[in-house]
Amino acid sequence: MSHEAEQTRQTATATPTATASAIDAGIAGPLVSTQWLADHLGAEGLVVLDASVVPATGADGRPTYGSGRLRHEEAHIPGARFADLLRAFSDPDAEHPFTRPTAGAFAAAATAAGVGPDTTVVVYDGAVGQWASRLWWLFRSFGHDRVAVLDGGSVAWTAEERPVESGLAASVPADVPFAAEERDGFWSDRTDVEAILSGERPATLICGTPPRDFAARHIPGSISTPAVRLVDRATNTFLPRAELRAVFADVLASPDPVIAYCGAGIAAAADALALALLGRDDVTVYDGSLSEWVSDPAAPLASVAA
Numbered sequence: 001m002s003h004e005a006e007q008t009r010q011t012a013t014a015t016p017t018a019t020a021s022a023i024d025a026g027i028a029g030p031l032v033s034t035q036w037l038a039d040h041l042g043a044e045g046l047v048v049l050d051a052s053v054v055p056a057t058g059a060d061g062r063p064t065y066g067s068g069r070l071r072h073e074e075a076h077i078p079g080a081r082f083a084d085l086l087r088a089f090s091d092p093d094a095e096h097p098f099t100r101p102t103a104g105a106f107a108a109a110a111t112a113a114g115v116g117p118d119t120t121v122v123v124y125d126g127a128v129g130q131w132a133s134r135l136w137w138l139f140r141s142f143g144h145d146r147v148a149v150l151d152g153g154s155v156a157w158t159a160e161e162r163p164v165e166s167g168l169a170a171s172v173p174a175d176v177p178f179a180a181e182e183r184d185g186f187w188s189d190r191t192d193v194e195a196i197l198s199g200e201r202p203a204t205l206i207c208g209t210p211p212r213d214f215a216a217r218h219i220p221g222s223i224s225t226p227a228v229r230l231v232d233r234a235t236n237t238f239l240p241r242a243e244l245r246a247v248f249a250d251v252l253a254s255p256d257p258v259i260a261y262c263g264a265g266i267a268a269a270a271d272a273l274a275l276a277l278l279g280r281d282d283v284t285v286y287d288g289s290l291s292e293w294v295s296d297p298a299a300p301l302a303s304v305a306a
Contacts, residue, residue, distance in 0.1 A: 030136065030273050031151040031238060032122055034160055041078060047114045049083040050076050050154070051135040052125040063263060065097060071126060075164040077150075077157055081113050082168065083123070085131055088112070089138060096291040098134070098264045100187070106142050107180035115144075116174035124150035124157070128231045129238070130208075133269040137285060141186035143179070149273060155236040188259045188284040190292060193219060197300065202256045206248075208267030209290070215304040219261065219293060222302075223250050227267035230274045244274050252278065261286035261293075 040046055052068030065086060072082040083089055088109040091099045101109070115121055121139060125131035132149045139147040150157070158164065195201035197220060207218045208227040218224070225248060231238055238244070251258060258275065260268035265287045272283045293299050 027120060027122075027146065027148040030148055030276050032148045033151055034157050034162065037077070037122055037150055037157075038162055045118065046120050046122065048077055048080040048150075049113060049115075049121060049123045049135065050080045050125065051083045051085050051089075051123050051131045052127070052154075053085050053131050068126065068131075069168075073166060073168050075154075075158075075166055077124065077154065078163055078165045079169065080124070083113055083135055084109075085135060089135060096264065096288050096295070098266060100138060100141070100265075100287055103142060103180040103182050106138065107178045110139070110142075110144075110178035110180070111174045112171065114172055114174050115178050116176040117144075117179050118176070119146065119174065119178075121147040122150055123147065124153040126154045128228055128236060128270070129153055129273075130227050130267050130270040133273045134266050137186065137269040137272055141183055143181045143183055152235060152237040159236075185282075186284055188286045190286075190288060192259060192284075193261075193286060193293070196259070197221065204251055204254050204256045204258045206251055206258055206260050206268075206271055208260060208262040208271040213263070217290070217294070217301045217303055219290075220300050220302040222261075225251065225260075225271050227262070227270035230270055238274060238277065241277060244278055248275065248278065251275070252280075257282040257284070259284050259286055261289040263289055264291045265289045 050068065050072045052071060054066040054068050054071065056064045056066060058064045067084065067086055069082050089101065089106065091101045091105065123132040123135045129149055132153060136147050136149050192201065193205065196203045196205060205219055205222040206225045207214050207222040208225055210226050210228055211224060214224045229247060230244065245252060258280065260271040260283060262268040265285055268285045268289060272285055275283050
């Protein structure tokens with residue numbers, strides 16, 4: 001691609017093509033396609049958020065997380081705003097990474113990102129959708145259903161040679177502040193997991209960590225449902241429903257509610273989204289996940305022999 005063509009590609013803007021009501025009609029499920037977003041970019045009432053985070057491994061072998069802001073500034077979907085999942089949309093002072101914020105803190109972050117009570121939100125990331133799924137889950141848990149994840153994220157968007165732009169969008173808060181009210185039925189905590197292990201509560205535990213990590217350690221009795229295996233490697237989009245059912249066959253075979261966890265409640269949100277695609281509405285995310293669980297030296301862990 002020539003420099004001139006690339007420059008045009010990076011500065012292309014979309015013309016509004018839909019009303020807010022038409023937008024809402026198009027997000028009946030957890031996902032929207034790249035074509036849907038291309039058709040609706042610039043529409044009144046639509047805010048696109050880039051929730052990308054850059055994971056790495058520290059010198060001690062432990063996972064670390066960096067902001068995706070610089071990558072966002074280099075290239076993002078036209079009009080998209082950066083959503084800081086490390087600080088603004090998590091509690092930066094909590095003991096464990098990505099702990100969900102208070103309702104007040106989430107409302108302030110959403111409002112600052114241009115999201116009001118009637119805004120339609122599309123979230124994406126530059127990975128396999130787990131960061132976007134986390135923000136999708138947070139919005140819904142705080143009472144906002146007008147939210148969807150861009151299927152395939154920026155990987156699919158750029159592979160299709162759709163327009164991107166560089167820089168950082170001006171911060172324009174929502175005219176009407178976002179109102180957050182935490183809903184029941186979205187989160188589980190350590191005591192819920194302990195109740196499962198003791199037999200006091202029937203539920204299915206699923207773990208969204210990669211297979212190698214699951215083999216090394218997981219909460220006893222968990223079913224491995226790696227978030228990295230929920231997407232088609234060729235397109236980066238979520239697998240067709242039939243293939244997702246195969247991934248979750250052991251989970252779907254039980255009528256018990258589901259508690260999803262991973263390392264820090266991120267991949268677990270992708271599991272929750274995939275199960276929502278399959279019609280399950282009895283899924284909660286263990287917010288502390290393994291980060292909290294292993295902080296107690298007495299907490300039971302299991303492994304899979306090589």
